[in-house]
Amino acid sequence: MSTVSPDRAALVAHARDSIARGSKSFAMASKLFDRQTRERAWLLYAWCRKCDDIADGQDHGGTLRGVADGQARLSTIRVLTDAALRGDRTGDPAFDGFGVVMRECAIPDRYAHDLIEGFALDARDWRxxxxxxxxxxxxxxxxxxxxxxxxxxxxxxxxxxxxxxxxxxxxxxxxxxxxxxxxxxxxxxxxxxxxxxxxxxxxxxxxxxxxxxxxxxxxxxxxxxxxxxxxxxxxxxxxxxxxxxxxxxxxxxxxxxxxxxxxxxxxxxxxxxxxxxxxxxxxxxxxxxxxxxxxxxxxxxxxxxxxxxxxxxxxx
CATH class of the missing domain: 1.10.600.10 (Farnesyl Diphosphate Synthase)
Structure with a gap:
């Protein structure tokens, strides 16, 4: 992982494509924001979507199929998220963009960790x-x-x-x-x-x-x-x-x-x-x-x- 900052415009473009593929509802609503807020919302969405896809073995949603390596997937989410929060470059635009928006908006890290705990519940077949x-x-x-x-x-x-x-x-x-x-x-x-x-x-x-x-x-x-x-x-x-x-x-x-x-x-x-x-x-x-x-x-x-x-x- 590198500490070199990725190009923000490229991260925003990736996030825009991610929300367009993953949620037509949220994509439409996001267009009502001013440009800065819209871009930041896209960056946050792309991270949420990527974490969800890693956890469930999907590609921007789709048919849900169970995974056999849930704990390993959860570990990947934690490692990449923690790196992004530290400001390290992960090489994954969803996580790199997430790091950008978390720093720009000073969003408390605890909310990211709270979200990951939801994936942890699924990883252990919780009901x-x-x-x-x-x-x-x-x-x-x-x-x-x-x-x-x-x-x-x-x-x-x-x-x-x-x-x-x-x-x-x-x-x-x-x-x-x-x-x-x-x-x-x-x-x-x-x-x-x-x-x-x-x-x-x-x-x-x-x-x-x-x-x-x-x-x-x-x-x-x-x-x-x-x-x-x-x-x-x-x-x-x-x-x-x-x-x-x-x-x-x-x-x-x-x-x-x-x-x-x-x-x-x-x-x-x-x-x-x-x-x-x-x-x-x-x-x-x-x-x-x-x-x-x-x-x-x-x-x-x-x-x-x-x-x-x-x-x-x-x-x-």
Whole structure:
């Protein structure tokens, strides 16, 4: 590894291509940022995407297949991330770009380590026992990214109230992912539905995708969608402290991704027959609606986040 700084423009170009391939939803929302924030968001996304791909043996997402060397992959993520945080050149543009954005924005390293702990859970075939377990996982793989994005957009790392709302948006996104990807996760021998929920619905381990269980699974998917909606609404209250263009992008992303959970709930038992996506015209609709919401965004906080303070403290 070298300490020679890579060309920033090349790193940004790589990150732009990465988000275009990996997430059309986030790519569209990112265009609403000012140029500097947009480039930094791309750099952060590219690192998240690369870590995810290393952990799961994918290339910008796609069909999830289990891996046999999860611990070795986790070690690779840790080594390259730590090098990037030190300012060493790794030779991988996703990690080198990550180092650049972390230094430029003074994002606390702890959030990167928290995200990696989510990959560590997957590497040891972890499954949530309770709803609180599921939410802690959501924090590690998505809520921590919400906090990093908030700091990237100019939020003071000491502003716990706003970071709390940024975390909530990450939780909303991940709950939507869990609801949408139940079938794909099951095919890869993963399950992020709490065991207690499955017991409540009298669904034996490993049986949740059986045809007879679909009506009961649909009930749990609606529960996930309702939770995602609550976190999405909480997150919207945090946009009042953001610059107008940043708030526009966040509100658009919240609506675009929130539609995934809403569509899963609407489809009911047929939610996993075909992968749920948000169509381009629907994304554009949210861009317009979000733009109209920016002038009247709330400047006050709701009484409490849906997530308990105890969970927040333990998760972080």
């Amino acid at each position: 949530p026992r309770s709803e609180a377990d599921m939410l802690r996982y959501c924090y590690h793989v998505a809520g921590a990214v919400g906090c990093m994005m908030a700091v990237l957009m100019g939020v003071d790392p000491a502003d716990e109230a706003t970071l709390d709302r940024a975390c909530d948006l990450g939780l909303a996104f991940q709950l939507a992912n869990i609801a949408r990807d139940i079938s794909e996760d099951e095919a890869a021998d993963r399950c992020y539905l709490p065991e207690e929920w499955l017991v409540e619905m009298d669904i034996p381990p490993g049986e949740h995708m059986k045809p007879w269980a679909r009506p009961r699974l649909a009930v749990l998917a609606r529960r996930l969608a309702d939770m995602a909606a609550a976190y999405e609404e909480s997150a919207r209250h945090g946009t009042g402290v953001l610059p107008a263009r940043a708030a526009w992008a966040v509100l658009a992303a919240a609506g675009i991704y929130g539609d995934i959970a809403r569509e899963v709930a609407r489809r009911g038992e047929q939610a996993w027959d075909h992968r749920v996506v948000t169509l381009r015209r629907e994304k554009l609709g949210w861009v317009i609606r979000a733009g109209l919401q920016v002038p009247g965004r709330a400047g006050h906080w709701p009484a409490a986040s849906p997530r308990s303070a105890d969970l927040w403290t333990r998760a972080r």
